[in-house]
Amino acid sequence: MEAAAVKAIGAGLAACGMIGAGLGLGFVFGKFFEAVARQPAAENALKTYLFIGMALVEAIALFAFVIAAIILFVL
Amino acid sequence: MALDPLHQFEVHEIGSLQLFGHEIVKTNQSLWMVAAIATVILIFVLGARKKAIIPGRLQAFVEITYDFVAGLVKGTAGKEGMAFFPLIMTLFLFIASLNLAGMIPGSYTSTSQIFITGQLALMVFALVWVVGLYKHGLHFFSLFYPAGTPVYLAPLIIPLELISFFARPLTLAVRLAANMIAGHVLMKVFATFAVMLAGIFLAASAVPTAFLIALTGLEMFIAVLQAYIFTVLTCVYLNDALHLH
Numbered sequence: 001m002e003a004a005a006v007k008a009i010g011a012g013l014a015a016c017g018m019i020g021a022g023l024g025l026g027f028v029f030g031k032f033f034e035a036v037a038r039q040p041a042a043e044n045a046l047k048t049y050l051f052i053g054m055a056l057v058e059a060i061a062l063f064a065f066v067i068a069a070i071i072l073f074v075l
Numbered sequence: 076m077a078l079d080p081l082h083q084f085e086v087h088e089i090g091s092l093q094l095f096g097h098e099i100v101k102t103n104q105s106l107w108m109v110a111a112i113a114t115v116i117l118i119f120v121l122g123a124r125k126k127a128i129i130p131g132r133l134q135a136f137v138e139i140t141y142d143f144v145a146g147l148v149k150g151t152a153g154k155e156g157m158a159f160f161p162l163i164m165t166l167f168l169f170i171a172s173l174n175l176a177g178m179i180p181g182s183y184t185s186t187s188q189i190f191i192t193g194q195l196a197l198m199v200f201a202l203v204w205v206v207g208l209y210k211h212g213l214h215f216f217s218l219f220y221p222a223g224t225p226v227y228l229a230p231l232i233i234p235l236e237l238i239s240f241f242a243r244p245l246t247l248a249v250r251l252a253a254n255m256i257a258g259h260v261l262m263k264v265f266a267t268f269a270v271m272l273a274g275i276f277l278a279a280s281a282v283p284t285a286f287l288i289a290l291t292g293l294e295m296f297i298a299v300l301q302a303y304i305f306t307v308l309t310c311v312y313l314n315d316a317l318h319l320h
Contacts, residue, residue, distance in 0.1 A: 055304040059246065062253035 010071040017064030026056040081261040084187055086201035107183045111176035115168050140168075144306065155317050162202070163313075166195065167184060167306040174298035176253065178291070186301075188220065189248060189256040196248035199309045207316035218319050241314060254301050258294045 032050045036043045090099035092109075100106045122137030130138055144164045156163075170186060177184025185191050195235040196299045207215040220229060226239045272280035 011311060038207040051300060052304060052307060055250070055300055058254070062257055063246075065257055066249055066253050 007072055007075065011068040014064055014071055015067040017067070018061040021057055021061030021064070024060065025054065028053045028057055080267070083259060083263060084184075086183075086188075100131040103183045104185050104188065107176050108173065108185045111172040111185075112169070114176075115172045119168075147303075147307060148310055151307065152317060153312040154314055156310060159202075159206075159313060163306055163310060166199075166309060167302050170195070170251065170305055171299055171302035174302060175295070177255065178295055178298060180233040184255050184259055185307065186251055187259065189252045192251040193244075195251075195305070196244040199247060199312060202309075203312050203316040205282045206313065207319075209318060211319060214320065215316070220314065221320055241310075243275060247305060251301055251305055252299060258290075258297055262287060262290055264293065 028050065032046060035046055078147070086102050088101055089097055089103050089106060090101075092106070106316045118133070119137055122133040123151050125131070125134060127134060141164070144167050145160060148163050153219055173186045173191075174184070176182055177187070207218070219233050219240065221232075221236075224232055265283045268283040269280045269287060272283060278286070
């Protein structure tokens with residue numbers, strides 16, 4: 001198999017790592033909605049941690065993107 | 076027309092700008108970096124000039140930013156962390172201004188370069204080492220072997236803690252750079268869709284354009300959020316170094 005085709009397959013496989021990040025983001029926001037629904041006064045206290053959690057989980061999706069980009073363009 | 080979405084990240088020379096005999100601008104990246112930093116310095120020097128009891132708009136903005144970062148440092152690193160407040164504030168403003176400068180059409184996003192973000196992350200890493208070793212001496216290495224873990228778990232815990240410790244600067248750098256790269260690549264791809272659709276069927280190009288407008292708003296939010304996340308994580312790592320676990 002030629003290198004370009006295998007690289008494309010590798011990049012596609014690496015991008016599948018974003019599935020985990022998608023699930024993770026769903027968990028983070030879902031739990032936030034649940035918590036605010038149970039106690040609306042907690043919204044302001046939890047909002048900070050919501051954004052921190054979102055950025056940290058989103059970073060995993062971006063690590064998958066970085067690996068896919070490395071496979072495609074550097075290797 | 077460059078249809079390649081990665082073309083926007085190329086650094087090229089644009090002539091030379093001298094200040095007091097030193098060359099401060101040579102490439103498009105350094106131009107936008109200098110512009111962003113000069114804007115931040117201007118805003119904060121002008122804002123803190125009039126020390127009015129009832130602040131005007133600019134002074135209020137400066138005071139709100141100060142309170143925000145000070146509350147962040149005190150909340151995560153405690154009173155001893157306030158000694159590092161100038162560094163944390165500089166870090167936050169530097170990253171936020173560079174990220175937001177990249178949102179101007181036609182500009183260059185300096186924080187999309189792994190060299191810039193890697194340098195910032197290495198600085199935070201070195202800060203943790205220096206502060207930890209200065210304050211605790213060799214007891215700093217108990218960070219990798221928390222008190223109270225059974226001895227037979229040590230060969231498992233210590234490599235795990237070491238790996239997660241050394242992954243910190245890497246994740247800090249890559250998180251910021253990849254967020255900026257991914258955001259701008261996505262915007263460029265949708266802009267290309269809009270332009271290409273306008274050539275074929277003009278009314279249909281409203282869809283990618285509407286999405287692009289929403290995406291631009293999201294990217295502005297992400298720009299400030301990523302600066303905040305970098306700063307929060309720096310404060311957390313600093314807290315780890317100051318008060319071992």
